[in-house]
Amino acid sequence: xxxxxxxxxxxxxxxxxxxxxxxxxxxxxxxxxxxxxxxxxxxxxxxxxxxxxxxxxxxxxxxxxxxxxxxxxxxxxxxxxxxxxxxxxxxxxxxxxxxxxxxxxxxxxxxxxxxxxxxxxxxxxxxxxxxxxxxxxxxxxxxxxxxxxxxxxxxxxxxxxxxxxxxxxxxxxxxxxxxxxxxxxxxxxxxxxxxxxxxxxxxxxxxxxxxxxxxxxxxxxxxxxxxxxxxxxxxxxxxxxxxxxxxxxxxxxxxxxxxxxxxxxxxxxxxxxxxxxxxxxxxxxxxxxxxxxxxxxxxxxxxxxxxxxxxxxxxxxxxxxxxxxxxxxxxxxxxxxxxxxxxxxxxxxx
Amino acid sequence: xxxxxxxxxxxxxxxxxxxxxxxxxxxxxxxxxxxxxxxxxxxxxxxxxxxxxxxxxxxxxxxxxxxxxxxxxxxxxxxxxxxxxxxxxxxxxxxxxxxxxxxxxxxxxxxxxxxxxxxxxxxxxxxxxxxxxxxxxxxxxxxxxxxxxxxxxxxxxxxxxxxxxxxxxxxxxxxxxxxxxxxxxxxxxxxxxxxxxxxxxxxxxxxxxxxxxxxxxxxxxxxxxxxxxxxxxxxxxxxxxxxxxxxxxxxxxxxxxxxxxxxxxxxxxxxxxxxxxxxxxxxxxxxxxxxxxxxxxxxxxxxxxxxxxxxxxxxxxxxxxxxxxxxxxxxxxxxxxxxxxxxxxxxxxx
DNA sequence: CTGAAAGCGCTAACAA
DNA sequence: TTGTTAGCGCTTTCAG
Numbered sequence: 001x002x003x004x005x006x007x008x009x010x011x012x013x014x015x016x017x018x019x020x021x022x023x024x025x026x027x028x029x030x031x032x033x034x035x036x037x038x039x040x041x042x043x044x045x046x047x048x049x050x051x052x053x054x055x056x057x058x059x060x061x062x063x064x065x066x067x068x069x070x071x072x073x074x075x076x077x078x079x080x081x082x083x084x085x086x087x088x089x090x091x092x093x094x095x096x097x098x099x100x101x102x103x104x105x106x107x108x109x110x111x112x113x114x115x116x117x118x119x120x121x122x123x124x125x126x127x128x129x130x131x132x133x134x135x136x137x138x139x140x141x142x143x144x145x146x147x148x149x150x151x152x153x154x155x156x157x158x159x160x161x162x163x164x165x166x167x168x169x170x171x172x173x174x175x176x177x178x179x180x181x182x183x184x185x186x187x188x189x190x191x192x193x194x195x196x197x198x199x200x201x202x203x204x205x206x207x208x209x210x211x212x213x214x215x216x217x218x219x220x221x222x223x224x225x226x227x228x229x230x231x232x233x234x235x236x237x238x239x240x241x242x243x244x245x246x247x248x249x250x251x252x253x254x255x256x257x258x259x260x261x262x263x264x265x266x267x268x269x270x271x272x273x274x275x276x277x278x279x280x281x282x283x284x285x286x287x288x289x290x291x292x293x294x295x296x297x298x299x300x301x302x303x304x305x306x307x308x309x310x311x312x313x314x315x316x317x318x319x320x321x322x323x324x325x326x327x328x329x330x331x332x333x334x335x336x337x338x339x340x341x342x343x344x345x346x347x348x349x350x
Numbered sequence: 351x352x353x354x355x356x357x358x359x360x361x362x363x364x365x366x367x368x369x370x371x372x373x374x375x376x377x378x379x380x381x382x383x384x385x386x387x388x389x390x391x392x393x394x395x396x397x398x399x400x401x402x403x404x405x406x407x408x409x410x411x412x413x414x415x416x417x418x419x420x421x422x423x424x425x426x427x428x429x430x431x432x433x434x435x436x437x438x439x440x441x442x443x444x445x446x447x448x449x450x451x452x453x454x455x456x457x458x459x460x461x462x463x464x465x466x467x468x469x470x471x472x473x474x475x476x477x478x479x480x481x482x483x484x485x486x487x488x489x490x491x492x493x494x495x496x497x498x499x500x501x502x503x504x505x506x507x508x509x510x511x512x513x514x515x516x517x518x519x520x521x522x523x524x525x526x527x528x529x530x531x532x533x534x535x536x537x538x539x540x541x542x543x544x545x546x547x548x549x550x551x552x553x554x555x556x557x558x559x560x561x562x563x564x565x566x567x568x569x570x571x572x573x574x575x576x577x578x579x580x581x582x583x584x585x586x587x588x589x590x591x592x593x594x595x596x597x598x599x600x601x602x603x604x605x606x607x608x609x610x611x612x613x614x615x616x617x618x619x620x621x622x623x624x625x626x627x628x629x630x631x632x633x634x635x636x637x638x639x640x641x642x643x644x645x646x647x648x649x650x651x652x653x654x655x656x657x658x659x660x661x662x663x664x665x666x667x668x669x670x671x672x673x674x675x676x677x678x679x680x681x682x683x684x685x686x687x688x689x690x691x692x693x694x695x696x697x698x699x700x
Numbered sequence: 701c702t703g704a705a706a707g708c709g710c711t712a713a714c715a716a
Numbered sequence: 717t718t719g720t721t722a723g724c725g726c727t728t729t730c731a732g
Contacts, residue, residue, distance in 0.1 A: 008495070009491075009495045051491075052490060052491025052492075052494050052495065053491070054467065054470055054471050054491060054492075055471055056412070056471065056473060057468075057471040057472050057473070058408050058411050058412045058418070058472065058473050059412050061408050062406070062408045062409050062412055068408070068472075070472070077434060077437065077438060077441075083434075084427060084433075087427065087455050088427060088457065091427075091455060091457055092457075095461075100454060100465070100468045100469075101454065101455070102452040102453065102454060103452065103453040103454075103455070104450060104451065104452060104453075105437050105441060105451070105453070107438065107441055107442075111445075115450070117404065118407075118450045119450075120404055121404050121405055121406065121407040122407045122408065122418075122420070123406060123407070123408050140402060141359075141401075141402025141403070141404060142402075142404075144402050145358070145359045145402065257631060257632060257635070260632075260635055261635060264635060280631070280632070281607060281630070281631075281632075282607060282610075282630070282631075282632040282635075282636065285607070285610055285611060285614060285632075285636055286632065286635055286636065286637075287636075287637045
């Protein structure tokens, strides 16, 4: 109705003046504190609504000594499915605790630090971080101040903190085992950065399984397959070897899709088996349907959030760091069950 | 090194005391303001680092009258690809403006309001909202206070504000036209909520094209196909009709994947054409590859962010509402080019 | 039931 | 170059 001067938002002062009460009484009403007569409380509420009052949580949190009822999440935007499920899990728990979840996404590992520190400066009550940078020692001050924080997917480096991860080694082992059991002797691996712990652990599981079966492995591992194109190229290179692998193990989502692309593109005389780490929406719709190792990312989010809130609520022996390792599961859909040297059927259509 | 008492984070006061300077000088140094001798500045920086000082941005923003250098984004977690690209576009622009992008995701339309208002109470400088609720009039107070806000994907209801949307009608029209041009006379449509403007507009485009071609349309539209399962069922129902459609138009991502599932599952004697609204990662890997209508979601994010910042920076004639409509593009991959009554080729493999 | 005063951590305005 | 004072909007004593 009335044209306010210029983006000045009403304060409790304004409401109090309009109602003819003290600012404190207004505060009480607006926070549902007892000790204000029904009639006056009603009036305050009405006026607050008329004025479009929104409590300034900056001021409130400042006064409340850094309780912002907010937890910050920092993720690098890459494997989308991972992010989605993670947030879903976190949200579920945070909602129960009445906290707002604020996510900052970073497009590159370099920006991780600034995003995290920005959140810290805004005094979030806790931090859930999917580390993408090489080193998290920049969080030492927060650790010293006992800010609750949990690292998800990979452990932090340069600092000790709670961690929630999948059992990547076991997942890599299971995938490889699955292929070996079907007779594969040459299994190619496509991964992004060998420096990322998730990647290196999945590869370790692969190597363990190969060693146990008495197979060579190292010469069939291709790192630095970045993006779908990179993964596709790495696969094509593997498939072009004089003595090519009969099966592939893609260490993440993006690599898997790149591999599918490579396999569909190449005119191969033999079908090549494929197992991918991490599930994706259309995995069962591809031809052949893609066998994957899944991790329960939503559960990772839930566990991470629970860890945060138990620290926030100051659960007893708070100083010990906890590392939660969640199991992985193999979902057989077809691509991982292809046997070595199985001839390719005729293509559909044209 | 030293064990702080209990999660009390150091303030400028602490730094000042340690250095033997006034709090104001510390403030100057920490904000890169001029007027402090090189030597003392150096000392301040060192001590601040030792203490693990992080400026309290709650206090800073409070003092600075609601400039938090933060913009809030509210999305409902549903079509993941949409969200990802949107944030990427927003981040790009926000980074140029030195602002932090904080995203609150809601798992249901009902929580949209509380997430938005929580952000508003935290005094973000601007709000980018992908509305999922039916009514946004709860934002009247923010509008009155001239808080910069932009609605993306759908316009707001109950309030007038800047909007960035795709040309959904044109997209729906193009998809339908494309099918009609290939001889289809019965085109089925699968959508979620007819109350969502995106959905209804895409359907309008469909109807326009049908009418122009003199085709009946209404009896082949199926609403309330929620989730992949719902979409799949709706498709199966359409395909089971006595006089089934020869082509399908899926109004969003999820519907498209559900449709693919239905088409793969059904043992049809004739191939059915399919066009989906909105692209997805593996669309070109499916069999047949899926023809889609794409919208440039990243650009939507960029435009939205630019609109926000131009309001924040108080660009002149600020009071007019702007509606940006971005074009859509049809990407032909195969599924949309199938002609009516084309027999199904033999399936690969088993 | 109601209110006055103090202060959370910071910065702008104004001295010195 | 440096420091003092006041106050952002709120909540917590502690009095009326």
